[in-house]
Amino acid sequence: MLRKLFNREIASRHKKGRNPELVKLRDEALLRRFVYWNDVKRVRLDDVLSKLSLEEFFIDEKRIIQILNRNSERINAIRNGGKKNQLKLFE
Numbered sequence: 765m766l767r768k769l770f771n772r773e774i775a776s777r778h779k780k781g782r783n784p785e786l787v788k789l790r791d792e793a794l795l796r797r798f799v800y801w802n803d804v805k806r807v808r809l810d811d812v813l814s815k816l817s818l819e820e821f822f823i824d825e826k827r828i829i830q831i832l833n834r835n836s837e838r839i840n841a842i843r844n845g846g847k848k849n850q851l852k853l854f855e
Contacts, residue, residue, distance in 0.1 A: 790821070791831050791835060792838075793821075794816060794820075794821055794828065794831055794832075795831075795832070795835055795838055795839055795842060796842060797816060797820060797821075798812060798816065798828075798832060798839065799839060799842045799843055799846070801815060801816070803843060803846075813825045813828055813829070816828050
């Protein structure tokens, strides 16, 4: 009886499916890794997508492209943040 109540309590607190907070963290990490491979290491786009898909995040390249397209403003912010930090070296 107590176990059933406990299981219902847990089930009511957690919805089925992906945890949205974890998805946000994953997407942020993916965006930062994309900028690293594409901008810092200067790896070709198709190779970056393959690396992110097969070696780092284990999700389909099409899904990665969707995430990148949906977060283009955040990618620009990450890129500009890095440039600001580089400029501080010359101040």
